[in-house]
Amino acid sequence: MPERGPEGTFRSTVTTADVVELFDVVDGPVLGSADVANHLGCTRDTARRKLDLLEKRGLVASRMVGCTKVFWRVDRSSDLREWLDEDEDA
Template structure:
């Protein structure tokens, strides 16, 4: 990241929120710190912290203070093993909705070995 100066001579930093979110993919482990963001993007630690706080306020990352540090994790991360509603493990089983069959009686039979 290049550091440009504004018309008053102060540094301006241009790190987007999407760049901050990309760092989560490059850091080993499920959490990042503002130092991780600063190192990866070249911004200051204060800028990294502000960006992470913005993401937290937007509900895109969670945070927790631990051992004197604040760690952040993505809330919008995709589950690597999503539950698919058409998976046979769910579709090949009886429904427990009320209907013609009384499954509760079948359960009693299985549990107690007799009809209820």
């Protein structure tokens, strides 16, 4: 659930690192925003934004399957967390 930041605006408590960890835990080679939302307790919009950010950084790739955009890790041999900034979700 979102929390209020110091300036009073809502901030997401879900980080891209949380999303990265799902690629190791969820059964299957791909994730959709609904998968992320269900596992992390956030909205699909938040999940999609986090997945899109990971894709923009080149850490995951995506494609449309019917009406669903699915994402997968580009390089399964590396730990994606090492590419994330600690304060990138601030």
